[in-house]
Amino acid sequence: MKLTNMELNKFNFTMKKELETLVYMYSSFLKRKYGMKVFRVGLSTGLTCPHRIKTGGCIFCHPATFTGEYQSAVFSIEEQLNKAVPRIKKTCGAVKLLAYFQDETSTAGELVYLDKKYRSAVEHPDIIGLIVSTRPEYVNQKIIDLLKSYNVPVTIEIGLQTAKEESLKFLNRGHDLNDVKKAINLCEQNHLDLGVHIIIGIPGETIEDMQNTIQFINSCQTIKEIKFHNLVVYKQTPLAVLYQQNKFKILNIDEYISILCQLIPYLRGDIVISRFFTSNIRRTQIALGDYSGSKPEWLNKLRLALIQQNIFQGCKTGKPYQP
Numbered sequence: 655m656k657l658t659n660m661e662l663n664k665f666n667f668t669m670k671k672e673l674e675t676l677v678y679m680y681s682s683f684l685k686r687k688y689g690m691k692v693f694r695v696g697l698s699t700g701l702t703c704p705h706r707i708k709t710g711g712c713i714f715c716h717p718a719t720f721t722g723e724y725q726s727a728v729f730s731i732e733e734q735l736n737k738a739v740p741r742i743k744k745t746c747g748a749v750k751l752l753a754y755f756q757d758e759t760s761t762a763g764e765l766v767y768l769d770k771k772y773r774s775a776v777e778h779p780d781i782i783g784l785i786v787s788t789r790p791e792y793v794n795q796k797i798i799d800l801l802k803s804y805n806v807p808v809t810i811e812i813g814l815q816t817a818k819e820e821s822l823k824f825l826n827r828g829h830d831l832n833d834v835k836k837a838i839n840l841c842e843q844n845h846l847d848l849g850v851h852i853i854i855g856i857p858g859e860t861i862e863d864m865q866n867t868i869q870f871i872n873s874c875q876t877i878k879e880i881k882f883h884n885l886v887v888y889k890q891t892p893l894a895v896l897y898q899q900n901k902f903k904i905l906n907i908d909e910y911i912s913i914l915c916q917l918i919p920y921l922r923g924d925i926v927i928s929r930f931f932t933s934n935i936r937r938t939q940i941a942l943g944d945y946s947g948s949k950p951e952w953l954n955k956l957r958l959a960l961i962q963q964n965i966f967q968g969c970k971t972g973k974p975y976q977p
């Protein structure tokens with residue numbers, strides 16, 4: 655039986671509420687931290703990623719997957735906000751916003767240029783905080799001082815992807831774990847919250863490797879947020895060439911959820927999970943592999959799997975999640 659839109663929304667709402675009792679979701683974190691409705695608005699500095707320009711970039715990277723329609727170098731920050739904010743308010747009501755510089759390497763520019771971009775965002779009356787996504791080696795004291803100068807809550811996000819050195823090399827990340835540790839230490843010394851992205855399904859990684867990555871994250875108190883990504887193979891990437899040569903298999907959603915269920919119990923309960931699935935799998939139409947279903951359906955599968963296995967975030971750590 656096909657559900658009406660209203661029934662579907664009600665189901666998704668109830669499903670999300672139940673998931674919030676099992677894992678520390680971003681929505682719960684925002685409610686706790688700000689006590690009001692807060693959303694992220696994706697913005698672009700207009701900078702590109704130096705690693706991609708210099709080396710061709712990470713073997714999985716496809717820039718078309720991280721550029722939204724109002725995130726374009728041709729628009730100023732004011733223009734991006736003028737387009738995005740009314741749309742968010744129309745859908746979500748009266749909300750405050752976090753400016754999320756999410757594409758490319760959002761700190762890889764001259765300080766004067768970056769200051770202009772970040773400042774334009776924080777001066778908007780609805781913006782109450784900043785999130786800046788970057789590579790580990792582009793986190794330095796000058797960038798941190800600049801971000802702190804705005805006197806708003808700041809989170810730096812870096813692509814960790816994995817704590818296994820061989821995998822970092824395989825992915826052509828162009829940095830090693832030591833670079834990640836340096837960025838983590840700098841954030842810690844400066845009392846800045848850090849979020850990390852990790853990828854599940856990297857060819858050659860075992861479940862123990864992935865659990866080691868979780869243990870590494872647990873050991874860094876300054877890491878407050880994690881984004882899980884299932885490895886998605888986009889056409890016209892070096893990873894797609896390896897896939898077409900049958901060098902590895904892409905995880906389907908059920909296999910991926912099964913792995914998540916082997917990681918979530920080991921993740922410290924106070925780390926916010928702000929993503930469970932790679933975004934933009936569908937929109938770009940350039941992903942290889944089978945992604946039948948929708949994100950709410952996948953989240954529901956995850957919820958059911960956690961309940962069936964009687965597990966929740968951090969249940970196998972000394973710091974279980976407390977809803």
Ligand code: SF4
Nearest residue numbers: 703706711712715758
């Ligand atoms: S660091 Fe990010 S933007 Fe740069 S090549 Fe790698 S995935 Fe792409």
